[in-house]
Amino acid sequence: MLMSNTDRPARLHYMANGFRVLTPGDHVTCAVSGARIAIEDLRYWDVASQRAFASPTLASEAMAPR
Template structure:
């Protein structure tokens, strides 16, 4: 996915939705560092306040953090 323009948004991730804290058009995947356009944002953790590029990345991140005992 190529995405090189725009402004970084800051979000508060809730269970099933999110609130825009600072307007923008994308967020950054907490694992890969890749930008995620807000219109394509589908995966995040309200517990960790992180966004993820895909379901696989989200699932792997959750498993890793759980194994560390952080959640």
């Protein structure tokens, strides 16, 4: 039986130049805003904390020193 990945969150391992899919799905969740990010639109993540971000602004804010 084939399972659809539609409307299922993916689990990814983020690396410096890409990511590896650990659990198939069609989106991940932004660590800051909680927005759904389609896998094909995912461009921003933090390798050290293994978090995804919906925009460069959110990524910069989240990774800024405090």
